[in-house]
Amino acid sequence: MLQDFKNFALRGNVVDLAVGVIIGAAFGKIIDSMVGDVIMPVIGAVTGGLDFSNYFIPLSKAAHTDMTYEEAKKVGAVVGYGQFITVAVNFIIIAFVLFLVIQAFERMKKKPAEAPAAAEPTKTEVLLTEIRDALRGQPQ
Template sequence: MLKEFREFAMKGNVVDLAVGVIIGAAFGAIVNSLVGDVIMPIIGAITGGLDFSNYFIPLSKAVSATNLADAKKQGAVLAYGSFLTLTLNFLIVAFVLFMIIRGMNQLKRKQEAAPAAPPKPTAEVELLTEIRDLLKKA
């Protein structure tokens, strides 16, 4: 069973998938930072200093806090600001993936449309061509 698992794990597709997951996690961290540290503060500044991460609706009367972290400790809240931030994360990731796939498809179409180079003549063909050319000169 161990040998079979090792063969499965070392197949190209599994290794490619593992690399993709690791790169995806790193890319997710970059997107989270981009949204949380760059885009949302700009949107907050445009909208008058609003902080989307603290937008919530209390679902119980016991919640009296003004920030999301304290409100979650006090009771149930509907954290729609966090949802907006995560939705923006998703849209950025989806757009970047769309652009990558679009670029790959364009490269594939260019390669398919490019005319194939004529095959290089074999040594026999080159020799016969030389003989023909010499016979024409004679």
């Protein structure tokens, strides 16, 4: 059983999957930072300084809109639609980048078109080639 597990764990697909998951987690952190630290502040500046992360609808009487989203979550139920907007932008960026990466891989995988096979030489071409070869064989 231990040998079977070792064979399973060391197969190429499992190792590739593990590498993909680790790289994906790191890539996700990069995208989170890009959205949270670069894109959303720009969107906030364009929309008049709006901070999407603090947009929520309080569902309990203890939570109110004067609080930050984190404070409101601690005191009662809230619908954090600002966080949803941020995560949706995250997803769109990740999906677009993955689309570009997959397109690049597909372009690299495509084989170049094969050149058409050379046509058989005509009788005249064969005869001229034989004459040329015969003339080359004679001393000058």
